[in-house]
Amino acid sequence: MPRWEITVFGRVQGVGFRYYVRHCAEKLGVFGFVKNLSDGTVYILAEAEERAFESFCRLLNLGNSYSRVSKLDIQKLDSENRYHDFEIR
DSSP states (O other): OOEEEEEEEEEOSSSSHHHHHHHHHHHHTOEEEEEEOTTSOEEEEEEOOHHHHHHHHHHHHHOOTTOEEEEEEEEEEOOOOOOSSEEEO
16 A cells, blocks of 8 residues: 655644544545644655545645645655554654
């Protein structure tokens, strides 16, 4: 299964964004984790099939009603398939 690192920029901390990300991941069958970074961005490590990942990114760009996503920085990584759920860190 393909694997990606995503850094989310915008107003994404302190607005329930990580919980939104987990909800979207669980809905689409995306595995991995999400965490806040000290620079105000949110980091996501995601493992998913291509189609599910595309849908996941569309939802990330929309954000929840309290967030404002300005940019997603996405890097594709080598596959490892090490996650079996999606967690908030």
